[in-house]
Amino acid sequence: MTNKVIQAAGGIVWRKAAPGAIEVLLVHRPRYDDWTFPKGKADPGEPLPVTAVREIAEETGYEVRLVHPLPEVTYRVKGGVKQVAYWTCRLVGDESDFQPNREVDELRWVAPRDARKKLSYEHDRSLLEAFEDVTAQKRHKSRTLIVLRHAKAMTRAEFDGGDLERPLAAAGHDRSKELVPLLTAFGVRRVVSSPATRTVQTVDPYIATTDELLELDDRLGDGVPAGQVERAIEALMGTKRPTVACTHRPTLPDVYAALGISGPVLSPGQGLVIHHRKGKVVASELI
Template identity: 55%
Template sequence: MAGEQLTTAAGAVVWRHRATPTSEPGGSRRVEVLVAHRPRYDDWTFPKGKPDGGEDLAATAVREIAEETGLQVRLGHPLPGTAYLIAGGPKRVSYWCARPVGPEAEFEPNPEVDEIRWLRLGEARRLLTYKHDIELLDAFAELREAKSHRTQTLIVLRHAKAESRDDWNDDDLARPLTESGAARASALVPLLRAYGVRRVVTSPAVRCAQTVEPFAHDISTFLEIDDRLSEETRFGQVNRSITAMLDRKKPVVLCTHRPTLPWIFDAVGSDGVELKAGEGVVIHHRKGVVQATEPLGRSAV
């Protein structure tokens, strides 16, 4: 209909393990999901919200969950989006699985959400108000059955735009980012933070290091320089580097070069992706086996 405008939003099915007492040491654990009550609508739903101006949807999901529930989370396996009509026209919401990070602060009611509950899946299904939320919960339940809701994260990033080789007379390793490349490096910070990245690995080239340096500074960590991710590398070296990263539990971002990307995707066991300068792909894996991939960044328009 003329005049209708698409509304976008982002959220997550936030989950945790809750220990269930048993007579056996280290007894079984169950999965609980977080549902929120909104007084304005008197409904029970998953936390979500609309992006601020120019905000990427992954960053939106993490920010909105924090504002509505007080929980800091990191995104994991993507979930199917939902689409439905509201008064102003169509609405589309992007979702992820998400896990709390750090200590859980005590919930404080606010104008958006006045109550939250951690519930087992069956309990949540009975409480949720909307059909599209129940379908989202069912999608999460399918992932849980396959144990794909609990994944590790590897983000593969091509360095941002650098000075032209033709205009650079020094060592190519020292070739820096352009002004627009530096701006892209800064814009990557909230995106990488949304996935809870804790390790930052880079080719020794200055342009790669400068692409992830703002994020490393933001989380107060150091850059891990890996010569095996340079342009002057071989598949065997790349494969050893990637194997080591897949064995680590901490979410990691690696920054490299266009010619090296095909070997990285081969080492991961993922389909190749053509990345422009400053673009990335998020690889969700479980014990080194790829469960899902998604582009780093989802536009709000």
């Protein structure tokens, strides 16, 4: 029996129904005659958050953004072991261009209690229970702040100029382009950066794909006093729009202190997705 691991991703997409109630989206797959949550296999080298958004769009016609992470689901399939990463997902617009096809021939919005009866697999029912725990704590309405360390920059020895103007290295520019679909998956609509060239260049490719304006904040710079960093983070936590804040490695400990968490040391171009509600961090994940 093969132990090949097949990576996949998907989500539980929800919408408001009657006052105080929600519905979740199920898909019917004619090949298996089953009802399940939208998901699919990752393309080679594709980050799982990108997979989740792409597969949901392909199967349902809905554009979504990822919000709160859900437990990973693992089960055996013919080709090995499938590991599926899931997120709670919010709609980006209400329209779907879904057309019945060989993969998915029907969509259905149902209340969670009805979904439990409709779902074909026990692992999906367990996932639904985790989602209901998230909704009971209102975490499905959490806001998103991505703390991003700038991508790899030229070294000081390589650059004949001031540190504030030091640009990205070739590998850093490559990474900045890779970040575009990741930031899109989390629906980023506000982009804030330290004024340093290397942080601005890290988010420039994403800015080029959106209508958003780049905001420069000196308080996210390298060597800024902790109190100023704290005030910057408090302001960012107050916005409803999913936000990315690009900063520097030496500034990260003060960012984490302002968030009230013990965060990881980020590699160049790596980010920590902070899910927060009413000023408190409720979940975090690396990208």
